[in-house]
Each structure stands twice: as structure tokens, then as C-alpha cells.
Amino acid sequence: DAGITQSPRYKITETGRQVTLMCHQTWSHSYMFWYRQDLGHGLRLIYYSAAADITDKGEVPDGYVVSRSKTENFPLTLESATRSQTSVYFCASSEGQGRTFGSGTQLSVL
Amino acid sequence: GIQVEQSPPDLILQEGANSTLRCNFSDSVNNLQWFHQNPWGQLINLFYIPSGTKQNGRLSATTVATERYSLLYISSSQTTDSGVYFCAVTYSGAGSYQLTFGKGTKLSVIP
Numbered sequence: 001d002a003g004i005t006q007s008p009r010y011k012i013t014e015t016g017r018q019v020t021l022m023c024h025q026t027w028s029h030s031y032m033f034w035y036r037q038d039l040g041h042g043l044r045l046i047y048y049s050a051a052a053d054i055t056d057k058g059e060v061p062d063g064y065v066v067s068r069s070k071t072e073n074f075p076l077t078l079e080s081a082t083r084s085q086t087s088v089y090f091c092a093s094s095e096g097q098g099r100t101f102g103s104g105t106q107l108s109v110l
Numbered sequence: 111g112i113q114v115e116q117s118p119p120d121l122i123l124q125e126g127a128n129s130t131l132r133c134n135f136s137d138s139v140n141n142l143q144w145f146h147q148n149p150w151g152q153l154i155n156l157f158y159i160p161s162g163t164k165q166n167g168r169l170s171a172t173t174v175a176t177e178r179y180s181l182l183y184i185s186s187s188q189t190t191d192s193g194v195y196f197c198a199v200t201y202s203g204a205g206s207y208q209l210t211f212g213k214g215t216k217l218s219v220i221p
Contacts, residue, residue, distance in 0.1 A: 042196070042211045042214065043196070043211045045209065090153060098155065101145075101152075101153035103151070104153075
């Protein structure tokens with residue numbers, strides 16, 4: 001199906017573990033983004049990518065790593081998860097200025 | 111950075127009523143989008159509207175860039191309109207793809 005898909009939908013992990021959130025889009029959009037949504041802060045940009053092999057930091061990049069070896073995939077890795085990274089994570093893609101979001105991944109770090 | 115303020119923060123409507131949601135921004139913007147986050151958490155793109163007026167069914171939006179505000183109109187509201195409505199902008203002072211969100215308007219439509 002065409003669109004942008006995130007996996008997993010829900011994830012529970014423990015502090016110190018590595019976890020990777022997946023994002024896949026079928027439109028061949030150049031730009032992809034990762035946001036986190038927290039109460040009181042709204043949506044904040046973690047990282048974005050302008051094309052394959054090009055990534056840049058957003059507002060809250062600390063503790064996260066991204067890669068973009070293929071245009072359609074943009075995984076987000078928490079190398080050593082902390083409780084403060086408990087959040088809902090949204091991936092988005094764009095060609096031009098409008099942005100389309102995935103369904104989100106709810107991550108709990110215990 | 112730019113400030114994006116949405117009003118009202120909460121709104122309760124009877125089904126069938128009309129409503130207007132407002133988004134004010136503190137600086138010139140390149141782009142503006144309205145999103146609906148439904149009760150299941152999904153973010154749905156409603157309008158990409160840096161200026162002018164657009165309509166899509168019962169929803170319409172107007173952005174007056176020179177006066178730094180945008181309005182989202184919902185007519186004949188339905189319970190499925192419930193959720194949080196976000197305004198988000200990009201502006202010259204940040205990277206052109208840095209989308210800044212307002213805190214949202216939480217809409218509850220009761221039957």
C-alpha cells in the first residue's frame with residue numbers, strides 16, 4: 001500500500017537498551033523527518049533528512065541516531081534508552097513543503 | 111524563534127454546530143499547515159495553506175499572511191471531528207524544513 005508506515009506501533013523497553021524505530025515511505029519523497037510528541041511540548045523535531053545519506057539535527061537530537069541508506073527508509077535508533085525518551089514518535093515525509101505523517105510509535109522506557 | 115499560538119485551547123460543541131479555530135504567529139512564515147490528530151493519535155494533514163483560502167468539504171481554512179494569522183472553519187460538526195487541531199509553520203529564521211507546531215486546540219463534539 002502506498003503511504004508512510006511506522007513500526008512497531010507499540011514498544012516497551014528497559015533503560016540502557018538499544019531500540020530502533022522503523023519508518024518506510026512509498027512515495028520516493030526526498031525529505032523525511034522524526035518528531036517526538038510529549039504533553040506540554042507538542043511535537044518537536046529530532047532529526048531530518050534531505051535525501052539518502054544526508055541527515056541533520058533538529059531541535060532535540062541528543063540520545064538519537066538516524067541513518068538513510070535508501071530514500072524510502074529512515075530508521076531512528078535510541079542507542080541507550082532513558083526514561084526521558086518515553087514518548088510518541090512520529091515519522092513524516094515531504095516533497096515540497098507539505099508534510100505527511102505516519103501513525104506513530106508509542107515507546108515506553110521502564 | 112517563532113511563536114505559534116492557537117485559540118481556544120479547548121472547545122466543546124454540540125453536533126451540528128459550527129466553529130472557528132485560530133492560529134496566530136509572531137513572524138513571517140513561508141508555509142502553514144493544519145493537522146487533525148484523531149483520538150487514536152493519528153496526525154492527518156488537513157490543509158497546506160501559506161496564504162489564501164481553501165475548502166475541503168465541511169472544512170475550510172484562510173491564512174492572512176500579512177496579518178500573521180490563520181483560521182480553520184468547521185461547519186456542521188460531527189463526532190468524528192473530535193480530536194486536537196494543530197497549526198504548524200515554517201519560517202525564514204529557521205531551516206526551511208523546520209516545522210514549528212502550536213500547542214493545539216482540543217475539540218470535543220458531543221451528540
